[in-house]
Amino acid sequence: MNTEKSKATSIFAQKNFKFLGFCLGKNGRGIFIRVHRKSLDKAKKTLKLLTKRNRGRNVHRVMQEVKVFIRGWIGYFRVADMKRTLLSWDEWMRRRFRMYIWKQWKKPRTKVANLRKLGIPADKAYQWGNSRLGYWRIAGSLVLKCSITNERLAAAGYFSILNYYESLHLCC
Template identity: 30%
Template sequence: MNVEEMVKRLKPIMRGWINYFRIANCKGVLRELMEWMRRRLRMKQMREWKSWKALHKALRQRGYRGEFERISMPRWRNSASPLISMALPNSWFDEIGLINLERYEVGILHRYYEC
């Protein structure tokens, strides 16, 4: 299963989760969750690339012209590296349809009790 298919499967789960928990004041939790999900999806994409050569190709397509490092691809710690973040920026996740939980309004319970 590639990243796009995984995002399609995650969409209804994420939408239901945010609709259920949006009454709570959990903006920080949502930010941390989105950071973790983007990092996990970056790691999944790195596994699909299988080699650092595919990463370098993606970086060149994004306009990176600096020195390249050879990094091991399927590692969790490397999914947070600046090179991976440049090859797969947050805007890429918007392009493939990942729902950004940070954009939803949360903490709306207090509005119900205002007079």
């Protein structure tokens, strides 16, 4: 018998109480179920591995892999209150996909041409296409947010984490 895992204790007395990936939270409105920090960290680490820049896969395929993972993960943790966390994850994932796309464009000439196709003026496209800033920094820039919009990502197959959670959470 594992004495670390097997014990009788108050769930509020123990700070790091974890049961099947869940824990309880307490606020002014009462007690609620939430996802334990370790489970959140593990899921985010998996998402990071799925959206690594050097995987060399088509962005649609990566979006599909992320969708499969997210549907299973949220299906398990849907009873927990995590709307604020998933809102930040949604923003983070969109930025990861913008970074992934920017990396796939590779050469400055391709970056400029694709920015022009997406409606960015020629001077701005040239300036940002030849920028020496890192991928993550450019992915958060206004130029990519305006060219690779949330709507374009959704049309390409981006799966909104928050929308899926809210559709399942309303059923409970």
